[in-house]
Amino acid sequence: MSTVYNLKREVEKPARFTGGHRLCAGCGAGIVVSGVLRALDNEDRAVVVNATSCLEVSTFMYPYTAYMDSYIHSAFENSAATCSGVEAAYHALKRRGKVEGTVKFITFGGDGGTYDIGFQSLSGAMERGHDMVYVCYDNEAYMNTGIQRSSSTPHFARTTTTPVGSVGQGKKQNKKDLTEILVAHNIPYAAQAAPIGNFKDLHTKSYKAIYTEGPCFLNVLSPCPRGWDYPTEKLAEIARLAVDTCVWPLYEVEEGVWRLTYIPKKKLPVEDFLRPQGRFRHMFEKGNEWMLEEAQAYVDQKWERLLERTGA
Amino acid sequence: MSDRLSGNEAVAYALKQINPDVMGAFPITPSTEIPEYFAQYVADGEVNTEYVTVESEHSSMSVCIAAQAAGARAVCATSSAGLALMYELLYIAASCRLPVTLACVNRALSGPININNDHSDSMGARDTGWIQIYAENNQEAYDNFLMAMPIGETPSVRLPVMTCMDGFITSHAVENIELLETEVVRKFIGEYNPENYLLKKENPLAVGPYDVSPYYMEHKVLEAEAMKAAKARILEVATEFEKISGRRYGLFEEYRMEDAELALVLIGSTAGTAKAAVDKLREDGVKAGLIKIRVFRPFPGEELARALANTKAVAVMDKSEGFSANGGPLFAETRSALYDLKERPYLIDIVYGLGGRDVKTEDIEKVFGRLANIAATGEIGPVYTHMGQRSKEENA
Numbered sequence: 001m002s003t004v005y006n007l008k009r010e011v012e013k014p015a016r017f018t019g020g021h022r023l024c025a026g027c028g029a030g031i032v033v034s035g036v037l038r039a040l041d042n043e044d045r046a047v048v049v050n051a052t053s054c055l056e057v058s059t060f061m062y063p064y065t066a067y068m069d070s071y072i073h074s075a076f077e078n079s080a081a082t083c084s085g086v087e088a089a090y091h092a093l094k095r096r097g098k099v100e101g102t103v104k105f106i107t108f109g110g111d112g113g114t115y116d117i118g119f120q121s122l123s124g125a126m127e128r129g130h131d132m133v134y135v136c137y138d139n140e141a142y143m144n145t146g147i148q149r150s151s152s153t154p155h156f157a158r159t160t161t162t163p164v165g166s167v168g169q170g171k172k173q174n175k176k177d178l179t180e181i182l183v184a185h186n187i188p189y190a191a192q193a194a195p196i197g198n199f200k201d202l203h204t205k206s207y208k209a210i211y212t213e214g215p216c217f218l219n220v221l222s223p224c225p226r227g228w229d230y231p232t233e234k235l236a237e238i239a240r241l242a243v244d245t246c247v248w249p250l251y252e253v254e255e256g257v258w259r260l261t262y263i264p265k266k267k268l269p270v271e272d273f274l275r276p277q278g279r280f281r282h283m284f285e286k287g288n289e290w291m292l293e294e295a296q297a298y299v300d301q302k303w304e305r306l307l308e309r310t311g312a
Numbered sequence: 313m314s315d316r317l318s319g320n321e322a323v324a325y326a327l328k329q330i331n332p333d334v335m336g337a338f339p340i341t342p343s344t345e346i347p348e349y350f351a352q353y354v355a356d357g358e359v360n361t362e363y364v365t366v367e368s369e370h371s372s373m374s375v376c377i378a379a380q381a382a383g384a385r386a387v388c389a390t391s392s393a394g395l396a397l398m399y400e401l402l403y404i405a406a407s408c409r410l411p412v413t414l415a416c417v418n419r420a421l422s423g424p425i426n427i428n429n430d431h432s433d434s435m436g437a438r439d440t441g442w443i444q445i446y447a448e449n450n451q452e453a454y455d456n457f458l459m460a461m462p463i464g465e466t467p468s469v470r471l472p473v474m475t476c477m478d479g480f481i482t483s484h485a486v487e488n489i490e491l492l493e494t495e496v497v498r499k500f501i502g503e504y505n506p507e508n509y510l511l512k513k514e515n516p517l518a519v520g521p522y523d524v525s526p527y528y529m530e531h532k533v534l535e536a537e538a539m540k541a542a543k544a545r546i547l548e549v550a551t552e553f554e555k556i557s558g559r560r561y562g563l564f565e566e567y568r569m570e571d572a573e574l575a576l577v578l579i580g581s582t583a584g585t586a587k588a589a590v591d592k593l594r595e596d597g598v599k600a601g602l603i604k605i606r607v608f609r610p611f612p613g614e615e616l617a618r619a620l621a622n623t624k625a626v627a628v629m630d631k632s633e634g635f636s637a638n639g640g641p642l643f644a645e646t647r648s649a650l651y652d653l654k655e656r657p658y659l660i661d662i663v664y665g666l667g668g669r670d671v672k673t674e675d676i677e678k679v680f681g682r683l684a685n686i687a688a689t690g691e692i693g694p695v696y697t698h699m700g701q702r703s704k705e706e707n708a
Contacts, residue, residue, distance in 0.1 A: 045513070045516075047382070047510050047511070049378070056522060057522040060518055060520070060521045060522060061521060061522045061524065062521035062522065062523045062524065062527050063521070063527070065518040065521070067516075067518060068516065069516055070510040070511070070512075070516040070517050070518065071510075071516075071517075071518040071519070072378060072381055072382075072510060072518075072519040072520055073519070073520035073521070073522075074374060074377055074378065074401070074404055074408075074520055075374070075400055075401060075404060077370070078370060078371060078374035078401070081366060081370070081371035081374035081375055081378070082374050082375075082377065082378040083378070084364060084366070084371070084374075084375050084378070085334065085336070085364070085374060085375035085376065085377065085378025085379040085381075085382065085386070086378045086379065086381070086382045086510060086511075088334045088362040088364045088375060088379055088384075089333060089334055089362070089378070089379035089380075089382035089383060089384035089386070089510075089511065090382065090511060091362050092333035092334050092360075092361065092362040092379075092384050093333060093382075093383060093384055093511060095360060095362075096333070096360075098383070099383070099511045099513075100513060101513060103511060120367060120368065120370075120371075121367075121368075121370070121371055121374070123367070124366055124367030124368070124371055125371075127367075128364070128365070128366075
């Protein structure tokens with residue numbers, strides 16, 4: 001691997017995640033998956049593991065697979081355990097001379113399959129120390145079943161199970177901070193990433209996660225045009241706004257050392273991220289100014305804490 | 313070689329001899345000893361299995377499914393709530409046609425929570441696409457486990473296999489047992505060389521698709537055909553096993569059935585008690601017999617009908633309730649199997665032994681007494697009853 005990132009060179013590598021899948025236009029999941037898999041060295045094989053999700057039903061509908069590498073989907077809540085099993089088989093078969101070469105193990109789950117129903121399985125796999133990468137493509141709700149709230153859904157967001165009405169004001173709780181929980185597992189590498197700019201951030205973190213021995217975790221923001229209610233062409237812009245408002249800070253924790261990987265030149269107000277998305281529309285109605293204030297205060301508090309932790 | 317082992321020890325010893333590639337390990341009474349014994353084999357370097365100590369039975373089955381898909385031979389053990397937690401994954405293992413092997417140490421399901429034996433756990437999993445083979449005693453628990461892989465891994469079958477034994481009664485009681493030499497076991501089991509697997513270098517594989525209506529039914533029919541094909545393979549493996557062990561196994565065991573007029577059909581350790589009762593009744597001139605079901609999935613319906621064709625009255629004994637309001641699962645299968653006979657015996661169902669309730673030879677004799685009365689009078693009485701209930705009038 002060259003140490004200098006070059007997008008042109010990266011995209012010229014043979015694609016491991018091919019076109020023709022059935023993900024929506026303007027969906028973050030596909031570009032996250034291709035971005036992560038592109039970080040694999042050409043000569044290395046991978047087994048891709050997938051939790052039940054939009055990604056799974058859109059990329060492996062019998063008899064077509066979008067993956068050039070081996071791939072396994074088992075269930076919604078067990079993708080980390082599934083990856084553990086493949087990795088265990090690799091060690092066993094390697095020891096017995098039945099498998100050759102380097103194989104990497106990369107799991108993709110949505111936030112429902114990661115923050116919620118697959119949380120125990122993920123925690124177990126991280127604690128056991130399998131040599132694997134778990135990638136959460138975080139679109140902040142159960143999108144595959146039609147936009148229901150998850151523990152990753154942010155405060156005030158409208159979903160089909162947190163509707164806005166005369167009494168209801170969207171989700172009542174704040175988003176669970178899963179990345180911090182994973183850091184608390186004392187794994188060698190954990191990071192928050194987003195598909196922004198020339199994908200250097202996602203690529204660099206993916207490469208580190210894949211080629212660091214032991215369990216590694218990537219939490220990648222993955223905008224969803226259906227659930228977040230934005231025009232499909234705004235995908236990159238929305239991801240960028242999440243980062244520049246510090247709603248989704250980019251950082252990594254390597255062997256316990258916290259490091260911000262991006263500091264916005266000008267920290268934008270949270271409103272800039274919320275306004276283009278239909279799921280937050282009610283926050284801009286007259287009389288709901290307090291919602292914007294609360295959302296801003298929460299982001300500021302989290303950001304300050306992150307600055308302290310990273311010593312930035 | 314002869315030894316004295318508990319059922320759990322016997323299965324753990326079989327596992328040591330097999331030296332599987334991957335084991336998913338999670339404790340639950342009464343199967344806990346299996347991963348415990350095996351952990352010691354790992355610690356002592358007697359096996360080089362990848363021993364994965366997961367955080368739940370859900371993950372132990374998930375690990376097994378994935379490892380088997382990756383090209384490894386994967387095993388685990390569980391009981392009761394552990395098997396129930398695996399429920400969704402049992403279907404996935406079978407439908408992905410992955411011959412995982414599971415030692416099920418039968419225990420009652422909650423609630424109320426109860427750690428003792430009945431068959432409600434594995435009976436709840438009877439329609440998941442797993443082959444189910446039940447043991448009467450420690451010897452059979454050992455033998456059945458050794459036969460599981462040659463059955464499940466056959467290309468025409470490729471289904472997971474659950475070998476079951478009765479919790480505590482079989483799993484914890486120490487009995488004399490004949491063990492095979494490890495070399496003989498390894499030759500019998502052979503290498504696991506699947507045609508396609510995730511880690512195969514030449515040909516990447518995708519497992520577990522989203523399957524749509526135009527394909528799903530074809531896939532399910534293939535699975536159903538595999539289960540049908542399993543019956544012949546089970547018998548073939550039994551023949552091979554007899555050559556190395558001298559012990560003979562079929563789909564079920566017929567005990568003193570040649571001229572039997574009154575018969576029991578049951579599963580598991582109660583067969584030992586029932587055999588003693590049959591012997592005693594035979595001494596008294598009663599033409600009593602017993603059928604002990606060994607293979608419940610695939611269900612040997614035609615064979616069972618033939619074996620019961622000349623009886624007058626039959627009691628099916630179910631060690632799980634089933635809550636169908638129409639009798640237990642073994643009764644449903646047996647009654648269905650007998651339907652095609654021109655002349656059918658009278659048939660009753662007795663649910664017994666739930667949550668470890670003991671069953672004695674006297675209890676079995678009472679059942680035969682009831683069958684004798686039915687055969688003599690043609691009056692069947694209540695078809696579906698529970699043995700030894702304190703709160704209701706006793707029928708059995």
